[in-house]
Amino acid sequence: MxxxxxxxxxxxxxxxxxxxxxxxxxxxxxxxxxxxxxxxxxxxxxxxxxxxxxxxxxxxxxxxxxxxxxxxxxxxxxxxxxxxxxxxxxxxxxxxxxxxxxxxxxxxxxxxxxxxxxxxxxxxxxxxxxxxxxxxxxxxxxxxxxxxxxxxxxxxxxxxxxxxxxxxxxxxxxxxxxxxxxxxxxxxxxxxxxxxxxxxxxxxAEASLEEFEGAKNLKELRNQVNRIVNCETANLQKTVKAAYKQVAAVQLLKEQGIFDGLPEGLKEAGNARIENPESSLKELSELLGVGRSGINHRLRRLEQLAKECKGDHEA
Ligand SMILES: [Zn+2]
Structure with a gap:
């Protein structure tokens, strides 16, 4: 060529x-x-x-x-x-x-x-x-x-x-x-x-100019797509990391015998998270029919409890 x-x-x-x-x-x-x-x-x-x-x-x-x-x-x-x-x-x-x-x-x-x-x-x-x-x-x-x-x-x-x-x-x-x-x-x-x-x-050089411009636009488009993909991948990794922390928290509370005594709402959220470790908050919210921020709040609460429980043990 x-x-x-x-x-x-x-x-x-x-x-x-x-x-x-x-x-x-x-x-x-x-x-x-x-x-x-x-x-x-x-x-x-x-x-x-x-x-x-x-x-x-x-x-x-x-x-x-x-x-x-x-x-x-x-x-x-x-x-x-x-x-x-x-x-x-x-x-x-x-x-x-x-x-x-x-x-x-x-x-x-x-x-x-x-x-x-x-x-x-x-x-x-x-x-x-x-x-x-x-x-x-x-x-x-x-x-x-x-x-x-x-x-x-x-x-x-x-x-x-x-x-x-x-x-x-x-x-x-x-x-x-x-x-x-x-x-x-x-x-x-x-x-x-x-x-x-x-x-x-x-x-x-009209024909060459056209070819050059086409290649330039394609390159820019590719860069743009790569940026979006990289960004989405980073977000996804963040989500997965957060979800696994939540799963670990719920497991700890269960092992320590604390989980069963928690309010229904927290238990519901904790079980949903353990059964769907890869679901987003939005998906969990749809699953339970609870608002996204409600789910988020409950999962944070579970993490908080697990942290306190850990603290007690270490102390
Ligand atoms: Zn001339």
Whole structure:
């Protein structure tokens, strides 16, 4: 079964739209997240990208073709990992060329002859493009847990500048995003499930959002049921404990020959308790046709008498 993160990626990778601005923003984030640049002759630049997700690989091919208007082609090779039970990996490669450099310049990843680690401000002016940028970042290096596994959403990137850009976009959208450093790089995370759902909505992962929300509601319902069951179990244990104390009291009074001399009402209650050690006060009250508080009072009285009797003996 594919992980939930893979499901979300598959859904997002299939989304296609006509806005050229968003295509550029999504591709820029995807490449910033997962691509490495290769140097060629005459200061030309190439791109290489490895992913285990076939839908992501197709998306990159599509976006590169659209944004470069067919000027940059990419080769794909598949590496199969049959033995280790690992998924295949897809290696995308555009050989170094002036066209690739032109594409990367247009996307803001290059400025002149050097890499631009800057903020991608030009690509992020419009809300539609900011959403597309997050989508690209998620496809390139995002991860998400279902609510059952503890709601968690994250991007991992090796670039601090890119991490800071993602955090500032998320904060602008009102998401409580945090950033931390791990061995694998900078981790930008969102933990709260409501925010994760907002984020999925912004990225337009509609089907995944629905699944997430369903699982979240189910989890909450289960927790609620567990709380009620625990509470009822505790109450039941309390009731049973109280009942057995009453039974013990009546037995003691009988052993001591005190019981038979007690008023009828007390004897009636005591015998009813001994015969029905597991009944609730309500059930005893129905059995004897006496009010619940009346039964309660009589049983307390019996316990009191047993206690006094014990006291006499110990003294
Ligand atoms: Zn746009």
């Amino acid at each position: 594919p992980s939930f993160a893979t499901e979300v990626k598959n859904e997002l990778a299939r989304l296609m739209y006509d806005n050229n601005c968003c295509q550029r923003a999504e591709l820029a984030a995807l490449l910033r997240m997962g691509a490495s640049m290769t140097l060629g002759f005459g200061r030309t630049i190439g791109i290489s990208f490895v992913t285990e997700n076939a839908a992501v690989a197709r998306k990159i091919l599509n976006l590169v073709k659209l944004v470069s208007e067919g000027n940059v082609g990419m080769e794909v090779s598949v590496r199969r990992h049959r033995r280790l039970n690992k998924s295949n990996s897809y290696h995308l490669r555009a050989a170094p060329s002036a066209q690739v450099k032109q594409l990367l310049t247009e996307l803001g990843l290059m400025k002149g002859d050097s890499f631009n680690v800057g903020s991608d401000g030009d690509l992020l002016r419009k809300g539609c493009c900011r959403a597309a940028y997050l989508r690209g970042a998620f496809l390139g290096g995002g991860s998400i847990n279902r609510p059952e596994a503890g709601s968690h959403f994250e991007f991992v990137t090796g670039s601090y500048a890119f991490a800071a850009t993602l955090v500032s976009i998320l904060k602008k959208m009102g998401m409580p995003a945090g950033i931390m450093e791990r061995k694998s790089g900078y981790v930008i995370y969102v933990k709260e499930s409501e925010s994760i759902m907002d984020l999925m909505g912004i990225m337009e």
